[in-house]
Amino acid sequence: MPVLIAIVSGVLFGIGLAMGGMLDPAKVVGFLDIFGLWDPSLAFVMGGGVIVNLIGYHGFIRRMGQPVCDARFHLPQKQSFDMQLIAGSALFGIGWGITGLCPGPAVASLFTNLDTGAIFLACVGGGLLAGKVISSQFWPA
Amino acid sequence: MTIDFAHFTPYASLFGGILIGLAAFILLAFNGRVMGISGIFASALTNHPVGGLWRWFFLAGTVIGPLVYLGFREDGLLVRPVSEGTMLYIGGFIVGLGSMIGAGCTSGHGICGLARLSPRSFLAVMTFMISAVVTVLIVHSGS
Numbered sequence: 476m477p478v479l480i481a482i483v484s485g486v487l488f489g490i491g492l493a494m495g496g497m498l499d500p501a502k503v504v505g506f507l508d509i510f511g512l513w514d515p516s517l518a519f520v521m522g523g524g525v526i527v528n529l530i531g532y533h534g535f536i537r538r539m540g541q542p543v544c545d546a547r548f549h550l551p552q553k554q555s556f557d558m559q560l561i562a563g564s565a566l567f568g569i570g571w572g573i574t575g576l577c578p579g580p581a582v583a584s585l586f587t588n589l590d591t592g593a594i595f596l597a598c599v600g601g602g603l604l605a606g607k608v609i610s611s612q613f614w615p616a
Numbered sequence: 617m618t619i620d621f622a623h624f625t626p627y628a629s630l631f632g633g634i635l636i637g638l639a640a641f642i643l644l645a646f647n648g649r650v651m652g653i654s655g656i657f658a659s660a661l662t663n664h665p666v667g668g669l670w671r672w673f674f675l676a677g678t679v680i681g682p683l684v685y686l687g688f689r690e691d692g693l694l695v696r697p698v699s700e701g702t703m704l705y706i707g708g709f710i711v712g713l714g715s716m717i718g719a720g721c722t723s724g725h726g727i728c729g730l731a732r733l734s735p736r737s738f739l740a741v742m743t744f745m746i747s748a749v750v751t752v753l754i755v756h757s758g759s
Contacts, residue, residue, distance in 0.1 A: 477670045478673040480642060481673040481674040481677065482680075484639040484647075484677065485678040485679075486680055487638055487642070488636055488640075488681060489677060489682050489683075489684070489685070490632075490635055490681040491681070492632065492636065493686070494685060495628065495631075496629055496632065498695060499693075499694045499695055500696060502623065503698075504752055505620055507752040508749075508756065509617060510749075511618075512619075513619055514624055515624060515626075516628075519625075520629045520632055520636065521633060521727065521730075523631070523633025524640065525637070526637065527634055527637025527638055527640075527641060528637050528641055528732075531644075532644070536641075541648070542644065543645060545646075545647055549648050550650060551736070553719075554736065555736075559717050559718065560718055560739060560743075561740075562718070563716065563717030563719065564714065564720075564739075564740040564743035564744040564747070565744065566710055566718070567747075568743065568745065568746065568747030568748035568749075568751060569707075569714070569748070570709070570713075571711060572747070572748040572749070572750070573706075573710070574703075574708060575697075575699070576707075576708070577715075577721050578653040578712070578721045579653040579678065579723050581708065581711065582653060582678045583681060584682075585679045587683070591697070591704060598704075598705045598708030598709045599708045599709070599711050600658075601709055602709040602712020602713035602715075603658040603661065603713070604658070604662070604712075605709070606658075606717045609713075
């Protein structure tokens with residue numbers, strides 16, 4: 476059952492990314508280019524996603540004792556701010572600004588962008604693994 | 617600020633966002649998991665596949681989703697790259713590196729974290745939005 480839920484969620488996510496315009500790097504850059512010719516569309520993607528989850532999380536999930544298919548909710552426990560959060564997010568923003576693709580669209584573009592999709596995804600994966608090594612070296616849990 | 621009405625797609629983007637939101641809600645309500653792609657992808661690469669099989673299924677779904685969408689659209693999917701070659705691949709590496717160190721990306725912090733009103737996610741989203749806007753200003757200005 477959890478794998479079935481996961482694939483349904485993944486398909487919905489992938490359709491949403493495609494429909495929302497997140498797989499088109501020029502559209503993403505158009506959204507980030509607030510000082511140029513600004514395309515506000517992606518604010519609607521984020522707004523739609525956040526509103527559904529504001530209602531879903533506060534209206535339903537917080538009232539559920541446990542998820543339907545698991546013993547507990549695996550939510551992030553960390554509450555405090557730290558240097559990794561800021562430095563990592565700043566770095567991520569630089570990569571997103573350069574390429575116009577964040578990790579979700581990098582995965583979703585595997586077959587929609589046959590020229591570079593696979594190599595790009597491998598680069599994101601390499602960055603994630605490098606980040607894991609760096610995090611464990613400099614900021615051991 | 618000038619609005620680019622020629623490329624503005626409020627309805628498609630809002631509907632796409634709602635689907636992304638539903639995807640995140642389903643994953644948390646049923647599996648108890650946060651839909652953060654950088655975390656799911658990184659754990660899929662490093663964890664034992666049997667316990668985390670759902671991650672590979674989620675990623676497979678994410679790959680299939682746009683193909684399903686394409687099946688319903690005759691005019692295809694618009695993909696206009698903004699960088700190529702070394703720049704694209706170094707950028708991809710930085711995307712992965714940053715989202716791992718920052719413990720999340722646009723989906724985990726941006727959709728799920730903001731909806732849970734997580735202060736860490738608010739700070740992360742503010743930070744990556746500012747750095748992405750500044751990067752675009754430097755790298756892609758006038759394009």
